Amino acid sequence: MTNNKTLDARSRTPRRHSQRTAHATRHTHELAGAYKAATPTVPRRRMPTVLVGLMAAMPVLAFAQQVAQANPSASPSRSGSAIDAGTLPVVQVQAPSGAPSSDNVNDPNQITGVSKTGTALKDLPLSVQVIPSTLLQEQGATMLRQGLSNASGVNVGGQDTKGYYDHFLIRGLNAQIFNDGFSDGDLLGGISHSLNGVERIEVLEGPGSALFGSGPPGGTINIVHFKPSAEFHAGAQVEAGSFGTVSTSGYVTGPTAISGLNYRVDATVSRADGFRDLANRDEEIRPSFEWKLDDHTIDFSVDAREIHETPDSYGILYFHGTPLSNVSIDSKYSTPFAFARGTYVRPTLTDQWRINDFLTINNRLSYLHRSLDVLGNGDSTSTKVSGDEVVGRQLRQQDDSDNSIDYQLEPVWKFATGSVHHTLLTGFEYQHEIIDTERSTADLPNIPDAFNPVPPETSTVGLKFLCDAKHSCDNDHLVANNYSLYATDQIDVTDALKVRAGVRKDWWDTSLTPNVTVPGRFDSEGQPLIAGMTQTRDDAPVSWNIGVLYKALPWLSPYFGVSKSHLANFNSENTQNGIGAPESALQYEAGIKFSFLDDRYVLNTALFDVSRDNVAAATTINGIESVVFDSQRTKGAEASFDASLTDAWHVVANVTAQHAVITDNPQGISSVGNHPQGAPAYIANLWTTYDFAIAGLSGFHVGAGVNYQSQTFSDITNVNSIPSYVIFNAAFGYEAHSWGIDLNVHNLTDRRYFIAANAAGAYVGDPLSAFVNLHTHF
DSSP states (O other), X not given: OOXXXXXXXXXXXXXXXXXXXXXXXXXXXXXXXXXXXXXXXXXXXXXXXXXXHHHHHHHHHHXXXXXXXXXXXXXXXXXXXBOOGGGSOOOOOOOOXXXXXXXXXXOTTOBOGGGSSOOBGGGOSSOEEEEEHHHHHHHTOOBHHHHGGGSTXXXXXXXXXXXXXXXXXXXXXXXXXXXXXXXOOOOTTOOOOBOXXXXXXXXXXXXXXXXXXXXXXXXXXXXXXOOOOSSOEEEEEEEEETTXXXXXXXXXXXXXSSTTEEEEEEEEEEEEOOGGGOOEEEEEEEEEEEEEETTEEEEEEXXXXXXXXXXXXXXXXXXXXXXXXXXXXXXXXXXXXXXXXXXXXXXXXXXXXXXXXXXXXXXEEEEEEEEEEEEEEOOOTTOEEETTEEEOOEEEEEXXXXXXXXXXXXXXXXXXXXXXXXEEEEEXXXXXXXXXXXXXXXXXXXXXXXXXXXXXXXXXXXXXXXXXXXBOOEEEEEEEEEEEEEEEEEEESSSSEXXXXXXXXXXXXXXXXXXXXXXXXXXXXXXXXXXXXXEEEEEOOEEEEEXXXXXXXXXXXXXXXXXXXXXXXXXXXXXXXXXXXXXXXXXXXXXXXXXXXXXXXXXXXXXXXXXXXXXEEEEEETTEEEEEEEEEEEEEEEEEEXXXXXXXXXXXXXXXXXXXXXXXXXXOGGGTTSOOTTOOSEEXXXXXXXXXXXXXXXXXXXXXXXXXXXXXXXXXXXXOEXXXXXXXXXXXXXXXXXXXXXXXXXXXXXXXXXXXXXXXXXXXXXXXXXXXXXXXXX
């Protein structure tokens, strides 16, 4: 996926960093959407010469800017006379509503959308972390997957992590992705998420079904976009770097001629050759409007994306339990002409009607169209190294579409019973989703030399795409109608004691209609799935949560919570055996939230115990791709630390230790006690920045980071795994009044490492790479 960068907080203002406070006010309305696109002139593995030159030029450019600002008379007007600065009006620019003013991930006073009750983080008896765009900019993050390391317990991986779309685990369990409070739907055939117009990323750890309905127990990732501003701002940027990466993007926001109606447009176009020749292209535009009309705040947006990526399901193949070590990191076992083309169109309309201080009614409506056209290799343990050859390779052609409507009616009531204050969220939700999928699979010729691989196929000519039990195949029509009633009460018993309780009743009506009969395809009860015969399933689970937080001291707040969640086994990948019973999960969590010295030092800790039942897991049995249902349990501890050590020095760090195991698997008793796919035992991340001046000129900043992840396994057999890794990153930049330049370097030691453990092979992490971003705003 191409690199996308949002510059709406380009000030890079860490919390209470005095050297950046003035910049934050001016710059938090900057450019959205930087994506890295292709240019063949940049070397793929070495740091481009242009980057070194730009890095060396930073102090000179910055000094020239300072001189120009200090000597305005040196710049002649078009008439040839000097401009009298005293005749110019003073221009005051304010950041748009909701723009982040810090890079703090644990601000106790932050109010998040995932709470739905307008509750500050310090009063929530659960683990929620907020990643602001300012921090993402410091790290050079351009994709969602690059920024989530700032939250504890999050890693890329899990079932069907095929290297061209987002799939995440939180606390060793699957997570669901939302955009501004609306689900992105089926994530097992998902999309890559850029940071185009993104203000912040919210991460709710643990089950969230009591608020959001059907969802996995790992947690909820909510992407929040900037809203239009009542004052005119605009910006543009260009970015270039390794792997033939170049992108251009821009944004504009401001008022319209209609009173109270503001607009914003974020757009980007990018291309990249990509590491390992995994080329990609991305085109996105997101216009949005906000109209404040009497007691109503009406928001409308359209998010349109055209995404082209190159699948790499095989990565580096396993040999004797680990990825091949004596082959080049550029070695490819995947089909050279593989592709993935996706479209994403989502119009959204919301109305916040503030009737009085007692009642606010939120109406929210979203329509989502997604399509995915893929020619890519299957990810199966049947693909392996045998002798010197690579055998069992297959190529799947896939054409999916997902159309869904989501309507939410959420009255929020604020009242008191005596001295006890309540914020009561009540809600009704209706979701209608239609998934159509058509797939067939062809066998590929073996690769003669696994240690110097050259895939023999050059086109689909001569390949025979089949549809049977040993060739991934379906032509299905899936329909879901979901109805929900729910309520969550945030209770302020006293200033110190907070209670939160929620319950949700769902009615799930799902159906599967095969359009073709696949030989050897049976449902979970052993009945054949016949073309034209509709399989239906009705479920009515109840999800709930309850938690208590007590502010024992001004700087110490212990909490405890229990939550029950459910996930409908309704998606495009797990229907080989029909629609299965819902997954359920139960979590116990206890933690302590610390905050010292006016929130300059914030430490959040948690212990968790999550069990999940009826988990759909893809596997290969006797050469046949199947779905088995097992039970899992994860116990662990995590900590997240955020500190402003000085006004110029900021540190963000997190660590997670967890033990995830299979507790039951009727179809594979030998897997009991093994680890689930993609769940590491340890995760740790650190990022630090420092602001400084050169020759009295302020505005410079430098950053450094470390990412660690322990061993993870490719499936529940635990035969294959990827090793642990440690990588180092760095950043350097300068920020002036209306422009800035940044250099971000990834994997400083050029470490060979692997991001995720797929079934057949390991998805490869980027080698040493660097990117320069030049941006301006006004």
